[in-house]
Amino acid sequence: MAKQNTTAYIILGLLEHEDLSGYDIKKKIDLMISHFWEVGYGQIYPTLKRLEESGQIVKKPGETHKGPERNLYSITETGKEALTGWLKIPEIKDHTRNEILLKLFFGKMLTPEENRERIVQYRQKHLENQKTMRFYKQNLQKVLSEDEDHLYYYLTVLFGEKVYEAYLSWADEATELLAAGGLSEDAEQ
Amino acid sequence: MAKQNTTAYIILGLLEHEDLSGYDIKKKIDLMISHFWEVGYGQIYPTLKRLEESGQIVKKPGETHKGPERNLYSITETGKEALTGWLKIPEIKDHTRNEILLKLFFGKMLTPEENRERIVQYRQKHLENQKTMRFYKQNLQKVLSEDEDHLYYYLTVLFGEKVYEAYLSWADEATELLAAGGLSEDAEQ
DNA sequence: CAATTCATGTAAGGTGTTACATGATTAC
């Protein structure tokens, strides 16, 4: 079962909403999905090819609105079935991969100041993320009733807000603990 | 820079503390690290081989305490330098990969009940995780002063506690929103 | 005596990242 191929389902999910080009897909992912799943061009274009070959999407070439050549893709019935099939199965695996915790776990090898600095940077980054989530949340709240999709987008944004809040709260507590730890060490010497 | 090779640094980090076998390393990771970074045997054994070839660790074969043959590994000076080098550079990439949010993002294709059920399962799982973190936290608090390492382990556990708490809080709010959304839909029909 | 745990490893294949390559159009 090494063929989860999540990228394919993200593409199918986006195409189920509207026809898009590879470039569009990348933009949509960056804007709406990248906070919980990042995808690069190096995955998108080959996956589009495979999805087309297996009849889950169709290419409408030459749909040039202006500018450079542009391939628009549409989802097929087969594609929709594959998508709902994937959506129905419960997600099993955790894809947790948190590099800062890994580096902190081995924090003894660095000075408390180095570790604290790392957490300060982390806080900074996620303060920005939290702001973004709040902005999205406000905008979505206004249009919640317009489309059923919006409720589900809202749920993901709410998740982001709560999690980034937890990151900030942790960062504050952690920097305090490190400051105290550093002090008690100084006191010992 | 496609060679981050995080697994190697996890192994080096663990060996910096004590000599271990591949099997020991797997157990340690499962126990203390897997909540934020999972590693399988298929990564551990080949990585040990590469680390040995590049002189970052050394094998002490035949250190059989009893039972089957057992290879104990120790970190070398080269290995320690590589480890601190990695620890010092700021972590850049997010490895965020949240499958439930992905499936919820496309939730319109399922019924509100199916989506709610997914969140209920998620809550259940992370309630367990939160309990585990609280258990670890209590145990670590007792031995905080015994070893400087414990403070850093504590920071990762604190992170886990806060994040799982955020998951639970989100799950509660999300199920309520879905119940409300489901109701208003019924009302419309 | 059966199941579980200890212990090490390989092979195959899927997934993901980075760098490269190309060229048109748009905004300043």
Add this chain to the structure above:
DNA sequence: GTAATCATGTAACACCTTACATGAATTG
């Protein structure tokens, strides 16, 4: 005219997962 954005793609690798293979020792 220069920089940024639009737009598509490939190649090389690195990384990760799964399944397979083996066998000793311990526990019930």
